Amino acid sequence: MMLTPSPSAIARSSLEEMLDSLRRRDEEENPKDLPPALPSRPMSRGRVPSARRSLPKSFKDDGENEKEKFGHKRKGSFGSKKLMLDVESPYVVVSEENTVVTTSEQQPSPGPVSSIPADDSSVAPLSPELQDDNVSYFIKKKLHVWCRQPKGKWGLGTIQSTSGEQASVSLSNGNVMEVARTELLPANPDILEGVDDLIQLSYLNEPSVLHNLRFRYSQDLIYSKAGPILIALNPFKDVPVYGNEYVAAYRNKSLDSPHVYAMVDAAYNEMIGEEVNQSIIISGESGAGKTETAKIAMQYLAALGGGSCGIENEVLQTNVILEAFGNAKTSRNDNSSRFGKLIEIHFSATGKMCGAKIQTFLLEKSRVVQLADGERSYHIFYQLCAGASTHLKAVTSAASLMGCSPEGLMTVLSTHKIKAGKDTITKTLTLRQKNSFEQLCINYANERLQQHFNRHLFKLEQQDYEIDGVDWTKVDFEDNQE
Numbered sequence: 001m002m003l004t005p006s007p008s009a010i011a012r013s014s015l016e017e018m019l020d021s022l023r024r025r026d027e028e029e030n031p032k033d034l035p036p037a038l039p040s041r042p043m044s045r046g047r048v049p050s051a052r053r054s055l056p057k058s059f060k061d062d063g064e065n066e067k068e069k070f071g072h073k074r075k076g077s078f079g080s081k082k083l084m085l086d087v088e089s090p091y092v093v094v095s096e097e098n099t100v101v102t103t104s105e106q107q108p109s110p111g112p113v114s115s116i117p118a119d120d121s122s123v124a125p126l127s128p129e130l131q132d133d134n135v136s137y138f139i140k141k142k143l144h145v146w147c148r149q150p151k152g153k154w155g156l157g158t159i160q161s162t163s164g165e166q167a168s169v170s171l172s173n174g175n176v177m178e179v180a181r182t183e184l185l186p187a188n189p190d191i192l193e194g195v196d197d198l199i200q201l202s203y204l205n206e207p208s209v210l211h212n213l214r215f216r217y218s219q220d221l222i223y224s225k226a227g228p229i230l231i232a233l234n235p236f237k238d239v240p241v242y243g244n245e246y247v248a249a250y251r252n253k254s255l256d257s258p259h260v261y262a263m264v265d266a267a268y269n270e271m272i273g274e275e276v277n278q279s280i281i282i283s284g285e286s287g288a289g290k291t292e293t294a295k296i297a298m299q300y301l302a303a304l305g306g307g308s309c310g311i312e313n314e315v316l317q318t319n320v321i322l323e324a325f326g327n328a329k330t331s332r333n334d335n336s337s338r339f340g341k342l343i344e345i346h347f348s349a350t351g352k353m354c355g356a357k358i359q360t361f362l363l364e365k366s367r368v369v370q371l372a373d374g375e376r377s378y379h380i381f382y383q384l385c386a387g388a389s390t391h392l393k394a395v396t397s398a399a400s401l402m403g404c405s406p407e408g409l410m411t412v413l414s415t416h417k418i419k420a421g422k423d424t425i426t427k428t429l430t431l432r433q434k435n436s437f438e439q440l441c442i443n444y445a446n447e448r449l450q451q452h453f454n455r456h457l458f459k460l461e462q463q464d465y466e467i468d469g470v471d472w473t474k475v476d477f478e479d480n481q482e
């Protein structure tokens with residue numbers, strides 16, 4: 001028997017409620033629809049790269065037009081080169097007895113929520129490791145292999161010889177390494193360097209994926225695809241791939257290299273064409289670029305509806321408010337979103353943005369009162385202080401509330417007293433020490449605690465002195481109060 005907790009039986013988080021409401025809504029809208037199938041994980045396989053498969057739909061020439069217009073050529077197309085089948089190549093032949101692997105066309109990946117076709121059963125997958133029978137081929141043809149080095153790094157090299165389970169590998173930096181054969185993985189042919197969709201790689205192993213992404217990143221190609229999934233690498237700088245010109249280029253399909261715009265465009269077209277709601281899930285570790293990517297996606301949708309006025313602008317401006325109240329500086333990201341959000345954007349029948357609904361969940365509330373070293377509370381607190389009018393500004397009101405003079409308050413906030421013997425030295429605090437609001441609060445709380453302790457303790461002592469007939473007003477408590 002399976003028990004399902006009833007909604008009232010347990011305390012439910014806002015996240016659970018949100019997911020539940022989404023599920024209910026989906027069921028109401030599409031009762032018979034199954035959730036879209038997840039893409040099957042592409043397997044590493046010996047495969048000749050298909051020139052036709054890799055060519056973008058709008059590919060017309062060798063990319064010079066795009067270079068002229070956008071400053072760089074599209075990557076991932078094999079240019080005008082036609083690939084010939086090298087019958088000797090291990091990228092085609094796994095082994096004599098084994099199967100010739102596919103050169104078949106990969107289905108285009110139509111959108112962010114679509115699935116790619118399951119693996120063709122007529123294709124024999126190639127194990128990610130080098131097989132016995134093709135190690136000799138790699139040696140003979142001096143083909144590259146990835147070799148795991150100390151500290152988990154991968155180095156590119158060629159196998160010189162093997163002896164039992166060991167292999168001698170000549171690395172591209174000139175070193176020769178003795179490694180276990182299990183530490184070797186086949187590398188892709190040079191012609192596949194920098195392909196824009198990882199499923200075009202003949203060998204889909206960890207170093208090959210990392211190498212391909214790094215190669216593209218080094219050329220400011222921050223977007224790549226893995227089938228229907230878009231991979232975005234954070235450039236940590238401005239890359240000139242956004243704005244009206246790019247919106248128009250992706251909209252009219254004169255550009256179709258991997259991009260958030262292309263992803264959003266596919267979803268938009270699917271929504272208009274099929275009249276089905278679309279979802280884009282953006283995930284990654286802190287600082288990976290999720291918030292920025294979501295904003296870029298929203299900007300594209302806003303641009304489709306006519307640009308930065310009216311409702312589109314209002315929807316975009318919600319980010320400013322959300323970030324003020326929900327984002328903060330952390331050790332990993334100066335603008336870290338400390339909450340999850342589900343943004344629903346609504347479109348009219350004509351395809352114009354007509355509204356939005358934003359649900360937030362799991363706000364890190366403890367950040368208001370508890371901070372790690374070097375981190376900050378929510379931007380709004382600092383913005384309020386920075387933007388407050390002279391009348392509202394951190395001194396006269398504060399002094400009257402605290403029952404002291406404004407001058408006295410300013411002095412204690414900006415100076416620090418040190419007692420050296422019988423002398424008292426007043427040291428001016430630096431701007432940073434003055435501005436450390438969290439530290440001020442912590443100090444204030446500690447001072448109050450100390451004061452409470454002192455009062456309590458001295459009251460008891462005073463009573464003792466009074467009993468003993470001592471004039472307690474002449475007792476020097478100052479040391480204790482430091």
Ligand SMILES: Nc1ncnc2c1ncn2[C@@H]1O[C@H](COP(=O)(O)OP(=O)(O)OP(=O)(O)O)[C@@H](O)[C@H]1O
Binds near residue numbers: 337
């Ligand atoms: N496409 C981009 N172009 C330029 N800079 C970017 C891009 N994406 C991210 N960044 C930079 O990286 C920083 C961190 O990105 P972002 O805040 O989007 O990360 P995040 O994944 O949302 O992190 P968190 O989970 O902590 O909220 C941004 O403030 C910005 O400086």
